[in-house]
Amino acid sequence: MNEVDVWTEKYRxxxxxxxxxxxxxxxxxxxxxxxxxxxxxxxxxxxxTGKSTLALIIVKELFGDKWKDNYLELNASDExxxxxxxxxxxxxxxxxxxxxxxxKVIFLDEADALTRExxxxxxxxxxxxxxxxxxxxSCNYSxxxxxxxxxxxxxxxxxxxxKKDIIQVIKKIAEREKLSMKxxxxxxxxEASEGDCRRAIxxxxxxxxxxxxxxxxxxxxIVSYSRPKDIKxxxxxxxxxxxxxxxxKLLDVMLKESISGVDIIKAIQKEIWNLQIEPExxxxxxxxxxxxxxxxxxxxxxFVQLQALLASFxxxxxGKAN
Amino acid sequence: MKEESLNFVEKYRPDSFSxxxxxxxxxxxxxxxxxxxxxxxxxxxxxxxxTGKTSMVLAAAKxxxxxxxxxNSSDFRNRAKLESxxxxxxxxxxxFKKGKILLxxxxxxxxxxxxxxxxxxxxxxxxxxxxxxxxxxxxWQSKMAPVRAKSKVIEIKQISIGDIVSILSRISEAESLxxxxxxLKQIAIKSQGDLRAAINDLQSYASGEASVVDSSEKRxxxxxxxxxxxxxxxxxxPFLDILDTTSISLDEILLxxxxxxxxxYKNEALAKAYYALGNAxxxxxxxxxxxxxxxxxxxxxFQSAGISLAKNESLSGFTKYERPKRILRIWINNQKIxxxxxxxxxxxxxxxxxxxxxxxxxxxxxxxxxxxxxxxKLRMSEEEIxxxxxx
Numbered sequence: 001m002n003e004v005d006v007w008t009e010k011y012r013x014x015x016x017x018x019x020x021x022x023x024x025x026x027x028x029x030x031x032x033x034x035x036x037x038x039x040x041x042x043x044x045x046x047x048x049t050g051k052s053t054l055a056l057i058i059v060k061e062l063f064g065d066k067w068k069d070n071y072l073e074l075n076a077s078d079e080x081x082x083x084x085x086x087x088x089x090x091x092x093x094x095x096x097x098x099x100x101x102x103x104k105v106i107f108l109d110e111a112d113a114l115t116r117e118x119x120x121x122x123x124x125x126x127x128x129x130x131x132x133x134x135x136x137x138s139c140n141y142s143x144x145x146x147x148x149x150x151x152x153x154x155x156x157x158x159x160x161x162x163k164k165d166i167i168q169v170i171k172k173i174a175e176r177e178k179l180s181m182k183x184x185x186x187x188x189x190x191e192a193s194e195g196d197c198r199r200a201i202x203x204x205x206x207x208x209x210x211x212x213x214x215x216x217x218x219x220x221x222i223v224s225y226s227r228p229k230d231i232k233x234x235x236x237x238x239x240x241x242x243x244x245x246x247x248x249k250l251l252d253v254m255l256k257e258s259i260s261g262v263d264i265i266k267a268i269q270k271e272i273w274n275l276q277i278e279p280e281x282x283x284x285x286x287x288x289x290x291x292x293x294x295x296x297x298x299x300x301x302x303f304v305q306l307q308a309l310l311a312s313f314x315x316x317x318x319g320k321a322n
Numbered sequence: 323m324k325e326e327s328l329n330f331v332e333k334y335r336p337d338s339f340s341x342x343x344x345x346x347x348x349x350x351x352x353x354x355x356x357x358x359x360x361x362x363x364x365x366x367x368x369x370x371x372x373t374g375k376t377s378m379v380l381a382a383a384k385x386x387x388x389x390x391x392x393x394n395s396s397d398f399r400n401r402a403k404l405e406s407x408x409x410x411x412x413x414x415x416x417x418f419k420k421g422k423i424l425l426x427x428x429x430x431x432x433x434x435x436x437x438x439x440x441x442x443x444x445x446x447x448x449x450x451x452x453x454x455x456x457x458x459x460x461x462w463q464s465k466m467a468p469v470r471a472k473s474k475v476i477e478i479k480q481i482s483i484g485d486i487v488s489i490l491s492r493i494s495e496a497e498s499l500x501x502x503x504x505x506l507k508q509i510a511i512k513s514q515g516d517l518r519a520a521i522n523d524l525q526s527y528a529s530g531e532a533s534v535v536d537s538s539e540k541r542x543x544x545x546x547x548x549x550x551x552x553x554x555x556x557x558x559x560p561f562l563d564i565l566d567t568t569s570i571s572l573d574e575i576l577l578x579x580x581x582x583x584x585x586x587y588k589n590e591a592l593a594k595a596y597y598a599l600g601n602a603x604x605x606x607x608x609x610x611x612x613x614x615x616x617x618x619x620x621x622x623x624f625q626s627a628g629i630s631l632a633k634n635e636s637l638s639g640f641t642k643y644e645r646p647k648r649i650l651r652i653w654i655n656n657q658k659i660x661x662x663x664x665x666x667x668x669x670x671x672x673x674x675x676x677x678x679x680x681x682x683x684x685x686x687x688x689x690x691x692x693x694x695x696x697x698x699k700l701r702m703s704e705e706e707i708x709x710x711x712x713x
Contacts, residue, residue: 005690005696005699006669006672006673006690006696006699007690052674056674075670075676076676077678077679078670078676078678109675113676116611116613199683199686202683206686206689206690209689209690209692209693210689222686225685226683226685241588241589243584243588247584251651255652255655255659256655256659257684258662258678258681259682260678260682292600295600295604298604299607299611300600300604300607301606303580303648304576304580304599304600304603305603307580307583307596307599308593308596308599308600311592311596311597312593314592315590315593320589322593322594322597
């Protein structure tokens with residue numbers, strides 16, 4: 001068999017038993033899958049916590065070797081329009097399954113990126129083709145999924161992976177790849193991963209591509225190379241009162257490195273506490289930052305909201321808060 | 323046709339470039355465009371109403387001894403129509419004159435009902451054997467983008483009050499109206515740079531004895547974006563309906579405000595203004611997601627009164643406002659990161675994640691993407707391999 005060289009794939013669990021974390025969810029899903037009949041699922045939770053993995057395990061358990069013929073995976077954040085639902089989903093949903101199991105499975109990853117029109121269209125499709133098709137949807141925020149869809153699904157909420165889970169995964173891979181891991185490297189990987197298993201594994205592989213001797217120092221070096229490093233520069237401009245350059249730089253960072261507004265916000269939120277300003281103002285800025293993140297999740301224009309936040313930093317630079 | 327039956331606007335329409343005042347730059351560009359044709363096949367003149375766009379095209383035709391074929395917004399301009407009328411004209415020779423100029427007046431009036439109008443226009447531009455000149459008020463609407471890309475774009479500036487006065491006094495003399503300079507100046511001011519409106523006003527006062535212009539009966543002109551920005555930024559007032567005086571969409575105005583707030587406001591005013599803009603944006607999001615069109619009221623107020631009242635007092639001085647650059651920069655950037663995108667797409671479908679996610683993690687993934695086996699597996703092209711190596 002062709003050995004896969006991307007570790008997130010190579011070590012993706014393909015059986016329920018191999019999955020770490022989310023034990024409650026696993027138990028319930030497994031019992032439904034064993035009955036050879038599943039409802040529609042909605043998996044909600046942060047990135048890298050096992051949503052796609054579980055979806056893949058479900059179809060592999062249901063269909064065995066033939067899983068690829070009975071499974072359609074669509075990523076809604078790449079194809080978010082109503083046309084996708086009307087064409088791809090419908091075309092796949094309406095053809096009958098030919099296996100023992102009378103339905104096929106569509107996995108709609110990042111379904112919260114679907115437009116509302118697309119979700120409305122999906123709702124009918126889910127009903128009309130229940131006899132031939134099951135949906136598994138994943139999302140980061142279930143609030144972005146319209147109620148009628150939520151009510152048609154069994155909803156599972158995935159939690160961030162715990163430290164011990166991530167370390168367990170890392171240990172197993174390190175063993176198989178014959179890496180020598182310094183003790184501090186596990187901690188560093190977990191810190192950098194923020195509970196996102198995919199990120200932890202990618203980071204491990206990136207670091208290992210340089211040397212098989214893994215240490216916290218090396219991990220942090222790779223992290224700092226791959227982090228949006230210019231956030232500090234953006235904030236420094238703003239604090240110095242130079243709004244125009246701060247904004248210029250911000251847009252630059254977001255575009256060149258294709259970083260989403262939410263990732264920028266996360267970086268800003270961390271950076272606040274390293275700035276040379278009064279602690280009370282830091283608290284106020286944190287509040288502003290939180291509000292900005294909330295607004296983004298609610299679906300506002302990221303760049304408009306970030307500019308409003310930058311303007312608050314301009315004031316903070318003068319020792320004021322708004 | 324008897325001279326008296328002509329209205330002043332037509333009667334005094336300049337028939338050569340020399341009669342057009344205050345537009346030297348634009349005239350130069352038109353000459354260059356016609357001389358260099360077919361280097362660029364089409365030209366888009368944009369600017370406020372009554373600044374002489376159509377006159378310039380007619381004058382240009384005369385200077386070059388060309389026939390003018392005009393299609394304006396009173397004509398249907400859907401795809402079929404354009405194909406049956408405009409297209410043959412772009413391919414046939416003129417019968418009597420040396421050349422031919424095709425004038426598409428008011429192209430921004432090609433509306434939703436003119437289905438396929440803009441794409442057909444773009445097609446015609448690429449095939450035409452004769453220069454096409456288009457005019458419009460607002461070249462920056464998104465629907466104009468494809469036309470913009472194919473054309474030389476020239477902005478026609480508003481005519482200054484001084485120039486309008488001198489034109490009015492020339493007409494007044496020629497018509498023996500004996501109007502006072504002050505009276506003419508009032509008309510000019512009231513016109514807000516719309517020469518056609520000023521001449522029409524002059525004619526309406528021609529017969530009477532009136533010597534005072536009621537400036538309160540301001541012409542209901544469409545406010546252009548610069549006027550709106552100036553008023554919102556300079557004046558401090560609870561503007562509530564200023565955004566209703568324009569056909570520019572709220573969303574587009576929001577982009578203009580976003581670009582220009584820091585040119586006017588500093589510190590507290592800056593923060594307050596962006597806060598208001600942020601609120602407008604939140605409501606805009608709700609409108610789109612929940613189709614709650616009533617929320618337009620809130621979006622409107624936050625991005626008018628909210629912006630104006632962000633400062634403590636009115637501002638003075640001249641500020642040069644700039645076009646929203648963000649959308650353009652996003653577009654340019656998208657061209658640049660095309661390779662990153664195609665690589666991410668291949669990787670994403672392989673590891674069951676979204677292209678977006680892969681792009682976000684690209685800095686990390688490039689270490690993995692440099693491995694031969696991975697490159698082979700993903701069937702990466704030479705250029706793509708080059709790209710990850712360089713990065």
